[in-house]
Amino acid sequence: xxxxxxxxxxxxxxxxxxxxxxxxxxxxxxxxxxxxxxxxxxxxxxxxxxxxxxxxxxxxxxxxxxxxxxxxxxxxxxxxxxxxxxxxxxxxxxxxxxxxxxxxxxxxxxxxxxxxxxxxxxxxxxxxxxxxxxxxxxxxxxxxxxxxxxxxxxxxxxxxxxxxxxxxxxxxxxxxxxxxxxxxxxxxxxxxxxxxxxxxxxxxxxxxxxxxxxxxxxxxxxxxxxxxxxxxxxxxxxxxxxxxxxxxxxxxxxxxxxxxxxxxxxxxxxxxxxxxxxxxxxxxxxxxxxxxxxxxxxxxxxxxxxxxxxxxxxxxxxxxxxxxxxxxxxxxxxxxxxxxxxxxxxxxxxxxxxxxxx
Amino acid sequence: xxxxxxxxxxxxxxxxxxxxxxxxxxxxxxxxxxxxxxxxxxxxxxxxxxxxxxxxxxxxxxxxxxxxxxxxxxxxxxxxxxxxxxxxxxxxxxxxxxxxxxxxxxxxxxxxxxxxxxxxxxxxxxxxxxxxxxxxxxxxxxxxxxxxxxxxxxxxxxxxxxxxxxxxxxxxxxxxxxxxxxxxxxxxxxxxxxxxxxxxxxxxxxxxxxxxxxxxxxxxxxxxxxxxxxxxxxxxxxxxxxxxxxxxxxxxxxxxxxxxxxxxxxxxxxxxxxxxxxxxxxxxxxxxxxxxxxxxxxxxxxxxxxxxxxxxxxxxxxxxxxxxxxxxxxxxxxxxxxxxxxxxxxxxxxxxxxxxxxxxxxxxxxxxxxxxxxxxxxxxxxxxxxxxxxxxxxxxxxxxxxxxxxxxxxxxxxxxx
Numbered sequence: 001x002x003x004x005x006x007x008x009x010x011x012x013x014x015x016x017x018x019x020x021x022x023x024x025x026x027x028x029x030x031x032x033x034x035x036x037x038x039x040x041x042x043x044x045x046x047x048x049x050x051x052x053x054x055x056x057x058x059x060x061x062x063x064x065x066x067x068x069x070x071x072x073x074x075x076x077x078x079x080x081x082x083x084x085x086x087x088x089x090x091x092x093x094x095x096x097x098x099x100x101x102x103x104x105x106x107x108x109x110x111x112x113x114x115x116x117x118x119x120x121x122x123x124x125x126x127x128x129x130x131x132x133x134x135x136x137x138x139x140x141x142x143x144x145x146x147x148x149x150x151x152x153x154x155x156x157x158x159x160x161x162x163x164x165x166x167x168x169x170x171x172x173x174x175x176x177x178x179x180x181x182x183x184x185x186x187x188x189x190x191x192x193x194x195x196x197x198x199x200x201x202x203x204x205x206x207x208x209x210x211x212x213x214x215x216x217x218x219x220x221x222x223x224x225x226x227x228x229x230x231x232x233x234x235x236x237x238x239x240x241x242x243x244x245x246x247x248x249x250x251x252x253x254x255x256x257x258x259x260x261x262x263x264x265x266x267x268x269x270x271x272x273x274x275x276x277x278x279x280x281x282x283x284x285x286x287x288x289x290x291x292x293x294x295x296x297x298x299x300x301x302x303x304x305x306x307x308x309x310x311x312x313x314x315x316x317x318x319x320x321x322x323x324x325x326x327x328x329x330x331x332x333x334x335x336x337x338x339x340x341x342x343x344x345x346x347x348x349x350x351x352x353x354x355x356x357x358x
Numbered sequence: 359x360x361x362x363x364x365x366x367x368x369x370x371x372x373x374x375x376x377x378x379x380x381x382x383x384x385x386x387x388x389x390x391x392x393x394x395x396x397x398x399x400x401x402x403x404x405x406x407x408x409x410x411x412x413x414x415x416x417x418x419x420x421x422x423x424x425x426x427x428x429x430x431x432x433x434x435x436x437x438x439x440x441x442x443x444x445x446x447x448x449x450x451x452x453x454x455x456x457x458x459x460x461x462x463x464x465x466x467x468x469x470x471x472x473x474x475x476x477x478x479x480x481x482x483x484x485x486x487x488x489x490x491x492x493x494x495x496x497x498x499x500x501x502x503x504x505x506x507x508x509x510x511x512x513x514x515x516x517x518x519x520x521x522x523x524x525x526x527x528x529x530x531x532x533x534x535x536x537x538x539x540x541x542x543x544x545x546x547x548x549x550x551x552x553x554x555x556x557x558x559x560x561x562x563x564x565x566x567x568x569x570x571x572x573x574x575x576x577x578x579x580x581x582x583x584x585x586x587x588x589x590x591x592x593x594x595x596x597x598x599x600x601x602x603x604x605x606x607x608x609x610x611x612x613x614x615x616x617x618x619x620x621x622x623x624x625x626x627x628x629x630x631x632x633x634x635x636x637x638x639x640x641x642x643x644x645x646x647x648x649x650x651x652x653x654x655x656x657x658x659x660x661x662x663x664x665x666x667x668x669x670x671x672x673x674x675x676x677x678x679x680x681x682x683x684x685x686x687x688x689x690x691x692x693x694x695x696x697x698x699x700x701x702x703x704x705x706x707x708x709x710x711x712x713x714x715x716x717x718x719x720x721x722x723x724x725x726x727x728x729x730x731x732x733x734x735x736x737x738x739x740x741x742x743x744x745x746x747x748x749x750x751x752x753x754x755x756x757x758x759x760x761x762x763x764x765x766x767x768x769x770x771x772x773x774x775x
Contacts, residue, residue, distance in 0.1 A: 048483075051483060052482075052486040053490060054486060148365070152389070152756070222480060225757070228480075229374055230374050230477065230479075231375065231756055231757045231759075231760050232756070312482075313482070315575070316479040316480040316581055317479060317480025317481075317577070318580070318581075319580070319755060319757045320757060321389075321755065322577075322580050322581075
């Protein structure tokens with residue numbers, strides 16, 4: 001039986017083999033991301049609950065672990081109300097437009113040294129392009145709803161994402177200069193060799209800018225003016241219900257996981273172990289800690305997700321014009337200055353640029 | 359290019375930051391407010407008119423429902439006006455109890471305000487922290503009156519009954535383990551006074567905790583400093599009172615300026631602001647939390663040392679106890695008369711005002727000598743504050759409207775009445 005399967009597999013043309021394997025990988029990653037999203041809602045409610053001295057979900061299933069599924073089922077069986085004055089086609093298409101880029105960006109994310117769906121050389125550009133496309137879903141949703149609240153939310157979101165996209169782009173220029181490659185796998189490999197080689201150290205200002213811009217880009221507190229619950233009720237998704245709302249929700253959380261993963265890859269060495277190079281661990285039972293693996297990436301993602309929730313529980317919300325000021329007048333100058341500093345360091349061959357060819 | 363037009367937006371009446379049923383019609387240019395037009399009356403329950411149709415005592419419960427986050431303070435204003443008309447002497451112990459519960463109410467109100475204001479500006483943890491402490495104070499309400507919100511505890515002539523000697527306790531259940539119940543009941547072993555004292559001991563640390571989250575927070579400051587500045591002159595012209603006028607730098611507090619009950623014997627300070635912006639009003643209210651705590655401590659000390667009657671000994675006004683009623687004919691008649699017809703109040707009119715947590719809460723009663731008021735007029739502080747809304751938000755952004763609604767501490771129960 002086994003032999004038969006293997007031989008029929010070998011008989012397939014290589015294109016079909018490649019397609020099958022890729023489809024299989026896509027399913028694994030998509031299901032993985034969606035499950036991560038489901039449990040990060042649970043994680044968020046538990047974390048914020050404990051910060052606010054309450055319990056959080058604890059009724060559905062053991063420890064409330066069934067809560068995400070209960071939420072999904074509830075949203076699935078709710079009616080989707082399409083406002084009569086809305087543009088029906090755009091109204092329905094908008095949630096998809098915001099979800100698809102959030103999932104598609106995972107194509108180039110290396111989960112460990114070998115697993116990546118599409119190992120393309122322009123990975124970083126691809127990520128930048130897709131995260132920018134996500135904003136169209138938000139703008140279209142706000143426009144198609146034909147409500148003043150939604151429209152305000154969409155306008156705020158558009159302006160905000162444009163501003164922070166630039167800061168993010170500049171921060172990534174720094175990463176690009178340090179790694180010398182646009183391939184995400186190469187960027188991680190450039191940081192191998194222990195914590196001291198992580199870009200976090202040499203590009204610390206860029207790391208901060210990238211991370212905070214990431215929070216802003218995903219419309220999370222304290223930058224959640226696009227949904228600003230107490231001002232414009234829910235912003236762009238004020239009229240969405242049922243599955244359509246669930247898709248926006250999914251997109252927001254998928255984006256959070258994505259930004260966490262990207263920050264880990266760009267600045268914290270992706271799948272690399274923080275104990276790499278601790279040679280005294282060799283031969284001890286703890287030696288496995290030194291190897292880079294998917295679990296290190298997952299741990300870093302969890303840490304950044306926790307930071308998302310931590311921010312949300314701590315800070316008041318910025319006002320719209322203050323966000324713009326922060327983006328244009330603080331972050332962009334910081335990144336530009338640090339790129340210059342980095343250029344000078346690279347020219348002088350200091351730090352990680354010491355081994356640069358002449 | 360087409361000319362830019364301003365557009366109108368309906369803010370409320372169903373809006374998470376409208377604090378009930380405020381309907382604001384905003385005229386905006388982009389996000390900047392040109393004009394705000396508050397529409398009121400969506401929670402009108404005709405309290406004043408209802409009070410004309412029933413005996414004096416039966417309206418006390420309605421007063422609780424005016425500003426439903428500072429219940430006893432409303433009762434206080436109404437009861438004071440009746441006492442002024444009747445000329446009745448309130449026992450000193452009752453006065454201390456009233457002062458103590460007025461201050462408990464002030465803390466209740468300010469905690470609710472702080473939580474809601476924080477939530478409006480996006481600091482959602484504040485809300486839950488504040489409600490944690492409110493829970494204890496609600497238990498104090500429950501211990502003296504039997505209800506957690508609408509107490510109907512103050513009566514003309516005193517308060518309904520003396521402070522209880524024991525606190526209700528939590529009991530073990532499927533959801534509460536023995537250990538948890540013991541922890542919850544720790545402060546409840548003694549009398550109500552012990553419980554309140556335990557609260558006043560821990561409360562300053564709680565206020566510190568709120569302040570660590572907000573006072574020096576850069577985002578909080580950016581959102582409140584220089585927002586909705588009201589000059590002292592303008593604050594007076596607009597009829598502001600309470601923390602709103604004190605935030606503008608005028609030390610006006612009825613507890614000091616026209617002391618009622620035993621406030622003249624209390625040692626406390628009036629905090630005032632400097633710039634008259636949202637941040638100053640925030641600081642004023644937070645300091646008032648601490649000052650109220652001080653007053654409560656003084657009341658506890660006095661109340662421990664001085665037992666005595668808590669309501670006037672006049673059965674034409676105050677019903678006799680049930681024990682008396684059961685075996686004394688005259689008491690039975692008094693009881694029957696008071697609970698059906700009520701008492702008659704001499705002809706005249708009176709205005710009594712208290713320093714309500716939100717400002718000057720006044721009740722004006724005209725009596726024609728019957729057992730019901732001829733007319734009751736309530737001066738609600740929130741009404742005057744709300745009418746300044748347009749002036750305060752002009753030129754600010756949409757997000758600031760929410761901050762201003764918060765800083766005014768609007769509650770629709772009293773504005774609409």
